Amino acid sequence: MVRTEDRDVVDSFQVFFKEHCREGITELAENYRTEQTSLNIDYEELVEFDEDLAADVRSRPAQLQEYAKEALRQYGLPFELASNETYIRFRNLPERTAIPSIRADHRGRLVAVEGIVRDASDVRPKITTAAFECQRCGTLTRIPQRDGSLEEPHECQGCEQEGPFEINFDRSKFVDAQSATIHSLTPGDGRAELETRVEDDLAGTFAPGDPVRITAVVRLEERGDSPEFEIYLDGMSVSAADWDALEWSPASAEEQPADVEEALEEFQATAASVLGQLSDTVREEETKAKLVTPFVDALGWDPTDPRQVRLEYTDGEINDRPDYALFVPDRDHPVVVIEAKRLGRNLDMEHRTRNYMREYGADWGIFTNGETYRIFETAEDDDRPTEEFVAEIGLDDVHRSDVLLQLARSAYC
Ligand SMILES: [Zn+2]
Structure with a gap:
């Protein structure tokens, strides 16, 4: 399988394994078929061991993976290496x-x-x-x-x-x-x-x-x-x-955080003109793009910065995905979750917003159709968090709502 002129490469890997990977190989042999099915090779260690070999790995990794696998085969593992499985992973380039x-x-x-x-x-x-x-x-x-x-x-x-x-x-x-x-x-x-x-x-x-x-x-x-x-x-x-x-440098990083009230006032004016142009058959995606995202932006959350705003968010464990999840540094769960519906849709089914708040431990929840914003806050009642309805804010009032100021990013950072 391995040609004679490539024998050297296999030999080099064998020496490398003996000198640098004993522990990893023992682990692989013990955990194979349960969790770990591959041996990780630290690229920087490989560079120190043999620069040419490392350079070779960079330019033709697939072939070198095969040679390393051959070396691993000759190392004497307690199981057979199948030819079409990975086993060798280079990392830390x-x-x-x-x-x-x-x-x-x-x-x-x-x-x-x-x-x-x-x-x-x-x-x-x-x-x-x-x-x-x-x-x-x-x-x-x-x-x-x-x-x-x-x-x-x-x-x-x-x-x-x-x-x-x-x-x-x-x-x-x-x-x-x-x-x-x-x-x-x-x-x-x-x-x-x-x-x-x-x-x-x-x-x-x-x-x-x-x-x-x-x-x-x-x-x-x-x-x-x-x-x-x-x-x-x-x-x-x-x-x-x-x-x-x-x-990473978000577009807004150099700008001073805008005054939230001013930004909400601007949003209100823009939203009013957007509303005038949208038909009542507008769908949820368009509602989000033209009304809800600008609203989030006006509250000081930069929608282009994934450290601040995530869409259809899940933490990988909870399946429910709020349309927007807003984050601040040093907290690994969202502080605000937003559930959006299409423009014109009534907002009487609020249980999903409450669920998102509870599941993700958010302080605030917003349920909106782009025109009306229903705000919920997590309150500690009898040691059990409940999601309390706080306010319903129409577009006409967004710029004079004290509640919204508490949801602004500036209230956190
Ligand atoms: Zn046949």
């Missing part, structure tokens, strides 16, 4: 590549990117080896699967006919898979977001709103018959990124 700068010539290379998780998918089973059962003779033909479309056998290994085949799920192999869009924090002319896919023990690590640092292989994928390809990241390691270390 020192330099970061800005998402907007990633191009086709990064293809196949190892990069590290930082950003915010958006649109994390559910964890789904992904077939890695499909066992196709011939419907004529019952013979199983196993085809290893790659990303993209399902690859079928050309002919049955038994009767040599072209099927028909059906997948035998019990005899096929699956791996957990998850994908997420990583939003760039670095301004640039290129893409702002990049799809990242992870598998196996990494599946389930993405939760929307998380700042992450990802070490990944850049890959291209066909888009149907189009000559244009899609770039995506094949994730090798994911770790939490430090907010303060991220190169």
Whole structure:
């Protein structure tokens, strides 16, 4: 499997494993099939051990992963390494590549990117080896699967006919898979977001709103018959990124926080003209974009800063997603949650807003259709938090509401 000229690489990895990874390999051997199914190799350690080897890992990570796997195989683990599973993950690449700068010539290379998780998918089973059962003779033909479309056998290994085949799920192999869009924090002319896919023990690590640092292989994928390809990241390691270390400068950071009353007055005027142009068939998304988001903005919460405002928020454990969740530093749960309905919709079903407040431990809840704002506050009654209705504020009154000032970001920071 490994060619003679690559023997050196395998040998180098064997020495590296003996000198640097004893603990990790022991752990892998103990926890395999329960939690940990891969060995993490610290890239910086690899650089110290052998610069050329490390450089090689960067330029052709997929091949080097195979050599490292071969070295691991020869290390003598108490289980067999299947050929199409990962096992080796390189992590802690020192330099970061800005998402907007990633191009086709990064293809196949190892990069590290930082950003915010958006649109994390559910964890789904992904077939890695499909066992196709011939419907004529019952013979199983196993085809290893790659990303993209399902690859079928050309002919049955038994009767040599072209099927028909059906997948035998019990005899096929699956791996957990998850994908997420990583939003760039670095301004640039290129893409702002990049799809990242992870598998196996990494599946389930993405939760929307998380700042992450990802070490990944850049890959291209066909888009149907189009000559244009899609770039995506094949994730090798994911770790939490430090907010303060991220190169993030929200547009409003340099500006002085605007006077809330003044901002609400401006919002009121703009909203009145927006209302005049919206028909009563306007949908929830448009209501949010044209009325609720500007309202949130007027209260001093920057909708473009994911540290302050998150949309369709979940903490990964609670399934309910308030339309808006507003955050302040040093509190890991939202201080305000907002449930929005389409313009014109009546606001009598407020239980969801109350639920969000209770589930996420928010101080305040807002239930709105863009024109009327119903405010709830969490109160401690008999040691049991209850969500009390505080006020109903129409657009005409937003600029003279004392209650709204308590929900402004300036009331917290
Ligand atoms: Zn057959």
